[in-house]
Amino acid sequence: MPGAGKSTIGVILAKYLSKDFVDTDLLIQNRHHQSLQExxxxxxxxxxxxxxxQEILRLRVKNTVVATGGSAVYSEKAxxxxxxxxxxxxxxxEAHELLKRINNFEIRGIAKAKDQSFYDxxxxxxxxxxxxxxxxxxxxxxxxxxxxEEIMSKL
Numbered sequence: 001m002p003g004a005g006k007s008t009i010g011v012i013l014a015k016y017l018s019k020d021f022v023d024t025d026l027l028i029q030n031r032h033h034q035s036l037q038e039x040x041x042x043x044x045x046x047x048x049x050x051x052x053x054q055e056i057l058r059l060r061v062k063n064t065v066v067a068t069g070g071s072a073v074y075s076e077k078a079x080x081x082x083x084x085x086x087x088x089x090x091x092x093x094e095a096h097e098l099l100k101r102i103n104n105f106e107i108r109g110i111a112k113a114k115d116q117s118f119y120d121x122x123x124x125x126x127x128x129x130x131x132x133x134x135x136x137x138x139x140x141x142x143x144x145x146x147x148x149e150e151i152m153s154k155l
Contacts, residue, residue: 001070001122001129002110003101004091005144010067012148020064024072025109027055036069036109045071048111053078061085071111073128083134089151090133093140095122 007023014021025036028051032039039048049071056068056078062085072078082088099118112121130136135154139147 001091001093001095001098001125003098004070004093004139005101005147006067006070006091009091009144009147009151010065012144013151014065016148016152017065020061021067022059022061022064023067024052024055024059025067025069027058028052028069031055036111038109040109040111045111045113048109049074052111057081069111070125073125073132079132087134087155088132089135089137090129091137091139091147092129092133095119097140098122 007025010023011021013019028039028048029035032051034042036048039051052069052071053075056066056072056075059066059081066082066086068078068082072082079088095118102118110121116124135151137147137150137154142150
């Protein structure tokens with residue numbers, strides 16, 4: 001979910017493991033020369049999810065930590081592509097904790113319907129995160145370094 005720390009923890013994990021790091025949100029923005037929010041405003045959330053899937057399916061990386069956007073789980077093809085060479089990790093936090101971390105919810109570029117609340121999005125995605133997460137890390141009351149260390153211990 002947005003605010004879980006995917007990018008920050010991904011960078012820390014890549015450093016700890018001496019691996020490369022890729023953030024699919026940045027790949028989308030670079031390919032389209034727009035922010036995620038601009039893409040959402042122009043094309044809508046379904047298209048942003050399609051762009052996410054396309055970027056993941058383009059990945060041909062090894063020895064790389066990949067931070068995906070939170071909507072990657074809407075594509076079984078994308079998740080299976082990621083699982084070919086690695087493990088999928090669900091950084092689990094309760095919705096109220098995530099909202100504390102997100103200061104710019106309305107302009108953050110979150111792939112959701114305009115009338116969908118954050119809590120509705122959380123409930124919808126949590127089912128998918130639990131289904132596809134091969135490693136599930138409870139991030140409550142842990143700093144980013146502790147989460148990265150826990151991931152390493154479970155790999």
